[in-house]
Amino acid sequence: MNWMEALYRTYEDNAQQAGKNSLEERDLKKRTITPLFPLYHGSQNAQITVVLDGSGNFRRAEVVPSGSQQTIIPVTEKSGGRTSGLCPHPLCDKLQYVAGDFTIWTNNGKSGYKEYLSQLERWKEFDPSNATLSVIFAYVSKGTLLKDLVESKILPVNEDYVLMKKWTGEKNDAPKIYAALGVVSIDAILVRWRVEIPRNLVPDVWKDKEMWDSWIRFQESQNQNTGLCYVTGKITNLAKQHPASIRKSGDGAKIISSNDTDGYTFRGKFDDPAEVCGVGREVSQKAHSALRWLISNQGWRDDSQAIVAWSSKSFFVPNPLIGTEELLDIDPDEEPEVVQYTAEKVGRKLRTKISGYKEKVVNISKVFIIGLDSASKDKGRLSITFFNEMDSVEYWNNIEHWHTECVWWLWDNRNKLWYVGAPSPKTIVEVAYGKSVDEKLRKKTVARLLPCIIERRPLPPDLVEACIHRACNRNGLESWDWTLAINTACALFRYQFNSIKQQHYNMSLDTKTTERGYLFGRLLAMAELLEKTAQQASSDTERPTNAEKLMQRFSSHPHSTWQILNTALAPYRRTLTKNDPEKRDSYEKEIETIHNLFDRNDFINDTKVSGEFLLGYYCQKSFIREEEKQSQPKK
Incomplete structure (x- = not known):
């Protein structure tokens, strides 16, 4: 299809x-x-509602608040795709079309009033029994819309009796219309109609299904x-x-x-x-x-890029590009005592959620995914960058696989808790290339990640490497940004490693592995913890440790950098000997244990380590902090 x-x-x-x-x-x-439009209809934001009586007389006008402006309007084939030139909508349109006195009250001589009135008349003649349509035509034919809006204090004019594009008076005295304009200029205001006729059940014309049906019949008669x-x-x-x-x-x-x-x-x-x-x-x-x-x-929107997934008979399918947090809508009030969502809890919650989706689409065999983008933001041609049709069970299984396998500890800033989940593609891009990443690179990278999520394709190696490199470069990053970079890099490397190799890394510390990168990461974590603890013990000003500063060099030359770090730890060892000897002994014992796991040739090997280095670093820090937390007396 x-x-x-x-x-x-x-x-x-x-x-x-x-x-x-x-x-x-x-x-x-x-x-x-945006609603699903009736046939031959579209949507525009209206800023003014004009109210008419049953004889086609102006009663009043109302400024439409910014949150209620979306209006379903009839459109022709030409007006529905208009980008330039005069091409009126049939019923609700801008002032330059519906106001016969537009050129009198503005400096703009470009009016489409005659074309609008002629089209409206043809529609009225096709459906003579439509009282609402006859009322609107009778009023518009008078050509006094702007005069009525000015006299009713809806639109202000200057001393030359020309519409004021910008309010020049006191800010508190500004008419309501200026708050409703947004980016629209005052002479491009769109008008919608309300017709108050006795026994008229739907006075708001844009909500009247009989008007929708009348326009559909008229279009099909052309x-x-x-x-x-x-x-x-x-x-x-x-x-x-x-x-x-x-x-x-x-x-x-x-x-x-x-x-x-x-x-x-x-x-x-x-x-x-x-x-x-x-x-x-x-x-x-x-x-x-x-x-x-x-x-x-x-849909998932990022500037000009849009990606959406759906099923035809049950259209609501969560977008594949959202993170685990948004997919599950994690609720911290669910279990007040729990301050973090473990892998087991997220997996259980995810399976329950996806099972619910599967039940809703039990009779649906296909899920569709489409990606759109354009060279310029709102103009030109819109290209289809991605389209895929796949079995619904396969789609949901792949989504579940991504959110349970490409995971690490992440922070939910909205609910203020830690949870185990997959980082969103937007987060991955910002970690790999920085928050000021070029727009084209960002959109291209998101498009590369999409097949990895919905088709289980391997992650791009260059993207994983970029995230690892970013995580290793502590300098220039705020503490939170650095933590996010490490967690994201760990999630991607672990997912890539577990997919390719037989060995399987968990998110907890593996005290038996002898892989050199993992062990060097554990050593770096211990160096950081020892120095940080010494700073706290001596009431010294907390500052980045030598381990954090040399992390980038350590990942490229681990053996030689460890010699530098080990020497630099001497004063901090003395500080702990004086202030907290028990903790110093504990740290030294852990460092010695890690040393003993090394093969000698691996330890003196000074070549670059893989992303396993970050897994060992993170897991070692988490393990020691959790041990220290458990050993503290409960209040």
């Missing part, structure tokens, strides 16, 4: 959701959720471009233009474009876009609407 057919089937299977906003049901972060639809294999009405605003409102990038007769869209090989392929108008509208809906509800 190709991507467009998959999206078309998704719309068909979820047609009952058309026009519904799933914000209350799904979105805990209160984002703006002259059609008949041909073969390559998606359904049927002779049907073909689309001449395809919708925009796919990733968000105002997004001008399109996946399909064939109207560039002066450029290079199809010239050189074809004379007409129909010679390339034909896509049914209804198929195109429904597929694009489903894609908008999916991205808005459950």
Whole structure:
């Protein structure tokens, strides 16, 4: 099944959701959720609601608060994909289209009022029994919208009676419209309608299903471009233009474009876009609407990049690029005494969660994953960077494998607790290349990680190595950033190592392994702990230890760097001898035990160690701290 057919089937299977906003049901972060649009409809943010009576007279106008601006509007094939030029929407549109006096109250001479009124009249004549449509047409024909908005104090004007683009008075006296504008200029305000007629059950026109159905019937009655639809294999009405605003409102990038007769869209090989392929108008509208809906509800967005996974009959599938914390929605109040989520607890919680998803999609055999990106942020062409169709059981098994195998101790800043989980791709990219990573590199790296998660492909070796290198470079990193880098590098290396080799590393200290990198990591951890403990014992100012400063050199030349560190530990050994001899003896005994595990040739080998060095370093520190914590008397 190709991507467009998959999206078309998704719309068909979820047609009952058309026009519904799933914000209350799904979105805990209160984002703006794009609904599944009725056929031949789209969405725009409206800043003003104009209220009319049953005779087509202006009653009042209201400024729409920023959180309630999303409005379902009818669109034509051209207006749904408009990026430039005059092309009116049929009912709700900007002031330059719906205001007959637009040029009088602005310095902008570019008005689409005549085109808007002509189109609205054709619709009214097609459906003469539609009282709401007749009322709106009667009012718009008067051409006094801006005059009414100015007189009702909704829009302010300057001394020349021109709309004020910016408020120049006292900030506290600014009209409400300026708070609702956002990035929209005042002469590009979009108007929606409310018609108050007795016995009118739905005065808000943008919510009226009868208006939706009226527009659908009108569109299907127009002259059609008949041909073969390559998606359904049927002779049907073909689309001449395809919708925009796919990733968000105002997004001008399109996946399909064939109207560039002066450029290079199809010239050189074809004379007409129909010679390339034909896509049914209804198929195109429904597929694009489903894609908008999916991205808005459950898509992963990073600048111009969007990735979403779904099943056609049960569209809600958690995105493969989220971290374990977000996937499980870890709740610290679940067990108040537990201050960390262990691997066993996360694994159990994850299996329960995924089993629940599997039960919901028990009759669904396929999961679809699509990735989109464009060269520029909101313009140009939108490319499909990734599309995959896979068995739903395989998908869920692979997701479970990633979140239970590519794991390490991570910090949940929202709930203030440690948990065992997989780092998100965004975290991996920032650890490998820094927080100021180039946008193109970030998006490319995320795209490389996606098959590793959903198809169990091996991790890119260069990415794992970049994370290890970053974790070893303590200098220049804040304490929290360094901890995150180490934990992420440990998760990736352990996942890569366990996938390739027979040996299996756990997240607890392995006191029997004799691998040189692991042992050198344990030695470095002991050097750090000894120096840090000595600082605390002498009430010295806490500062980065020599072990932390030399970590990068230690990973490249472990033997020679250990000789330097061991010599530098002498004053700290004396401090502990004076202040805490018992702890000094304990540390010295542990260092000696680690030394005894070395093969002599491995110990004097000064070549670079692998990522096992970080596993030994982390596990040794955790082991000693936990021992010391257990030995302290309970309060």
